Amino acid sequence: MKDWIKKSVVYQIYPRSFCDSNHDGIGDIQGIISKLDYLEYLGVNVIWLSPIYQSPNDDNGYDICDYLAINQEYGTMRDMDELIAQAKKRGIKIIMDLVINHTSDEHEWFIKSKDCQSKYRNYYFWRKGLHNGKKPPNNWTGFFGSAAWDKDASSGDYYLHLFSKKQPDLNYNNPAVLEEIKSIMRFWLDKGVGGFRCDVINVIYKNSLGNGKKRLFLTGIENYLSTDGCHNILRQLRKEVLSEYDCFTVGETVFVTTKMANDLCDSKREELDMVFPFEHMETDQIIVKWFSCKFKAKNFMKTITEWQNELEWNANYLENHDQPRSVSRFGHEGEFWETSAKMLATLLLTLKGTPYIYQGQEIGMTNYPFSNIKEIKDVESQNIYKLAKKIGIPKKLRFKMIKRKSRDHARTPMQWDHSFNAGFSSVEPWIMVNPNYHSINVESQLQNDTSVVNYYKRLIAIRKTDAPLIYGSFKAIEISKNLFVFEREYEGKKNTVILNFSRNSIPLKNKISGEVILSNYGKSKIENMLQPFEAFIVRSL
Ligand code: TEU
Numbered sequence: 252m253k254d255w256i257k258k259s260v261v262y263q264i265y266p267r268s269f270c271d272s273n274h275d276g277i278g279d280i281q282g283i284i285s286k287l288d289y290l291e292y293l294g295v296n297v298i299w300l301s302p303i304y305q306s307p308n309d310d311n312g313y314d315i316c317d318y319l320a321i322n323q324e325y326g327t328m329r330d331m332d333e334l335i336a337q338a339k340k341r342g343i344k345i346i347m348d349l350v351i352n353h354t355s356d357e358h359e360w361f362i363k364s365k366d367c368q369s370k371y372r373n374y375y376f377w378r379k380g381l382h383n384g385k386k387p388p389n390n391w392t393g394f395f396g397s398a399a400w401d402k403d404a405s406s407g408d409y410y411l412h413l414f415s416k417k418q419p420d421l422n423y424n425n426p427a428v429l430e431e432i433k434s435i436m437r438f439w440l441d442k443g444v445g446g447f448r449c450d451v452i453n454v455i456y457k458n459s460l461g462n463g464k465k466r467l468f469l470t471g472i473e474n475y476l477s478t479d480g481c482h483n484i485l486r487q488l489r490k491e492v493l494s495e496y497d498c499f500t501v502g503e504t505v506f507v508t509t510k511m512a513n514d515l516c517d518s519k520r521e522e523l524d525m526v527f528p529f530e531h532m533e534t535d536q537i538i539v540k541w542f543s544c545k546f547k548a549k550n551f552m553k554t555i556t557e558w559q560n561e562l563e564w565n566a567n568y569l570e571n572h573d574q575p576r577s578v579s580r581f582g583h584e585g586e587f588w589e590t591s592a593k594m595l596a597t598l599l600l601t602l603k604g605t606p607y608i609y610q611g612q613e614i615g616m617t618n619y620p621f622s623n624i625k626e627i628k629d630v631e632s633q634n635i636y637k638l639a640k641k642i643g644i645p646k647k648l649r650f651k652m653i654k655r656k657s658r659d660h661a662r663t664p665m666q667w668d669h670s671f672n673a674g675f676s677s678v679e680p681w682i683m684v685n686p687n688y689h690s691i692n693v694e695s696q697l698q699n700d701t702s703v704v705n706y707y708k709r710l711i712a713i714r715k716t717d718a719p720l721i722y723g724s725f726k727a728i729e730i731s732k733n734l735f736v737f738e739r740e741y742e743g744k745k746n747t748v749i750l751n752f753s754r755n756s757i758p759l760k761n762k763i764s765g766e767v768i769l770s771n772y773g774k775s776k777i778e779n780m781l782q783p784f785e786a787f788i789v790r791s792l
């Protein structure tokens with residue numbers, strides 16, 4: 252892995268909710284450009300842009316109908332070129348979201364594929380239904396809680412879609428599909444982007460369309476999860492496209508184990524540079540995310556430790572556009588909001604691997620207080636709610652399930668200041684603003700040296716220059732109910748990170764001494780009794 256990648260700190264932007272420059276209630280590219288100085292101040296050097304391509308927005312841009320065009324709501328290709336250039340001026344690279352498991356059903360390829368004679372027919376999975384077309388071709392179920400097949404009225408044939416019915420899956424048995432993808436990637440790399448975040452990349456290749464073993468969730472998954480076909484595709488993309496550019500890839504890899512992750516990122520195999528694990532984000536759930544359980548910090552620490560130990564390099568994150576806010580989930584929304592936000596920041600920026608910060612995380616944004624299912628826009632939440640109704644889960648309970656894990660918690664507008672609509676837009680935004688923007692916003696935090704945002708700034712600066720944090724090994728020293736202590740060591744230099752995950756004070760049993768390089772309580776010396784959500788980075792002398 253190239254050195255600049257190891258030293259990078261990534262900031263994820265969800266364009267729809269970041270900043271609206273032209274007063275239509277929707278974030279856009281000029282809005283992003285207007286905030287580049289802020290991102291430079293923060294110190295991040297890579298931006299991952301969630302999709303900005305042309306899309307009917309069934310899944311907010313993860314349903315693409317033209318990979319080479321910009322969604323008009325976000326601006327034009329000229330705006331995009333300007334963003335790449337303006338970011339470059341500030342030493343920031345842009346990585347794009349590469350969504351290639353599926354396209355939109357409004358993509359030209361799919362529209363043409365409805366014609367059995369078209370060369371595009373085989374770009375997707377078109378099959379006859381069973382029982383005279385009354386039943387889908389197999390028993391697979393999809394990620395958004397419905398059957399994985401839908402019927403096209405004109406031909407009566409079914410097409411496969413692992414996600415929403417407006418996201419038909421591409422068929423990678425057809426080599427022409429991969430050729431299309433290669434040229435799309437080259438198009439963006441030639442524009443100067445720094446790489447790709449590869450959406451659900453470990454499910455793109457289907458081994459067979461046979462019936463799957465019946466499961467509560469995702470019947471059929473054994474037919475497509477981390478297949479050899481997927482590895483072949485990734486090797487080809489690396490060899491023929493990516494290796495010709497100075498760039499990196501991070502895979503979004505659902506249900507990935509450490510073994511699968513190693514197979515995808517092994518430096519000898521030349522596939523992906525790193526992958527996002529999911530297991531640590533599943534420590535507050537039972538079987539599927541909709542069945543939430545109480546957050547147990549110890550399970551969380553253990554899972555993180557396992558990934559740190561098993562992988563050479565991780566893509567570390569606590570939030571993204573699919574997850575509730577970390578401070579609400581793993582920290583504390585009340586009295587310890589600020590200290591817990593800083594404690595979680597300390598964890599994220601000191602682990603081995605590349606840190607990914609999600610917009611708003613750096614100011615400690617919290618979950619939205621949804622009170623009604625009608626307030627929720629996300630297609631996944633809405634579909635799961637319908638499914639829960641169908642299987643007889645009572646109204647109160649099914650709303651509670653959605654409220655705990657809805658992806659919309661992450662999608663409320665970025666809170667820039669305490670003016671109308673949090674400074675995100677001068678008109679009513681496409682999704683509601685969290686009412687707490689009066690107390691949680693960028694502007695007021697920038698004015699305060701001890702704020703969450705300035706703590707992030709300090710941490711990012713440390714992470715980018717401190718050799719043990721960049722290159723060091725990882726070793727867990729203590730994992731108890733609420734205490735996480737680990738070391739990062741490189742060429743005889745060692746940092747110890749100490750994190751209290753609870754609202755209680757806890758004694759520090761291990762004697763740790765050295766110079767405090769960061770403390771979320773502003774202390775210069777380590778004490779034996781840790782305060783609620785206290786965090787330290789200590790350099791051994
Ligand atoms: O996510 C894949 C994915 O599995 C999640 O969306 C899933 O809904 C949940 O987090 C796990 O239960 C990616 C994108 O990040 C997401 O926004 C898209 O909706 C999805 O792929 C389809 O492109």
Ligand code: CA
Binds near residue numbers: 273276278
């Ligand atoms: Ca706009």
